[in-house]
Amino acid sequence: MASQGRRPLVAGNWKMNGLRESVGTVEAVRRALSPQLAERIDVLICPPSTLIASCVAAAEGSSIAIGGQNLHAKPSGAFTGSISAEMLADLGARYVIVGHSERRAYHNETDDGVHAKALAARRAGLCGIICVGETREEREEGRTLDIVRAQLAIGVPKGATGADTVIAYEPVWAIGTGLTPTPADVAEVHASLREMLGQLIGAEAQAVRILYGGSVKPGNARELMAVENVDGALVGGASLVADDFLGIAAAYAD
Incomplete structure (x- = not known):
């Protein structure tokens, strides 16, 4: 339940999925997103880097x-296969996911690296979604x-604001498994993250959006989005299908 003036954000993470024809999903979301809902929430789609420019155009x-x-983290250099924040911004990206659990697990990303x-995201004018x-x-x-507070304490840069930082709580065991924590579990974690943000960045913590991610679907989105301190969702597989993604966003339709 977004509060304190925080505007809900529904973000889709396509992960390593999508070819050129997948740009049609962005076009489908654009066509079906009602003006009324677009006035209430922010909608974000994070495709693979090969499709960013095409999706920006769409x-x-x-x-x-x-x-x-x-x-x-570096703006340029001899880092074969990598992409910098400046390159993302140059393509028209406005956000970037940082420290997703799959990056931590499969690419050994550390809290210091996050x-x-x-x-780097802030340097290039991007909003970083810290997972x-x-x-x-x-x-x-x-x-x-203890785990999520420790990750937050190291990952969040000094001086973070609601304009350049979003937090996403993604219980690793719920990602892609069909399992989800109870609303009470989510409320407990998000409240703790909000309190920890207060310790880190003071009053600005009330402006930072905290998303929930982990097997979010149209069928459970309304219940999860109604939880205190849940300011939206970071959606995985369901974001690949326009109707499913819009079904999750519809949790904010009334």
Whole structure:
């Protein structure tokens, strides 16, 4: 439940999915997104980097923003295969996902690395979506809050604001599994993250949006989006299908 003047954000992460024909999904979302809903929420789609320019063109003139899924902390250099924040901005991206659990797990990204990338996003004028989340083992050990607060404490740059930073809570065990925490579980984590943000950046913490991600679907979106301190969703697989993505965004339709 977005509050304190925070505008809900519904973001889609396509991950390593999509060919040129997938740009049609952006066009479909654009056609079907009602003006009334577009006035209430921000909509973001993060395709693979190969499609960013095409998706920016497809979204031109609409309220839909396009973002990147990852970046290198340096603005340029001998980093074969990497893409910088400046390159993303040059393509027309406005956001970038930082420290997604899949980057942490499969590419050994650290909290310090996440911090550096969040600073890079700010440097290029992008809004960084900083991801935090616990594994199933960490949850079963009762360490969820300790884990996400520690990730937040290191990852969030000094002076972060609601304009350049979004937080996404993604319980690792819920991503792509069909499992979701209870609304009470989500409320507990988001409240703890909000409190931790207050320690890190003071009153500005009330302006930073905290998204929930992890098997968000049209069928559970309304219940999850109604939770206190949930300011939107970071959607994985469901964002690849325009109707499903719009079905999640419709949680804010009334």
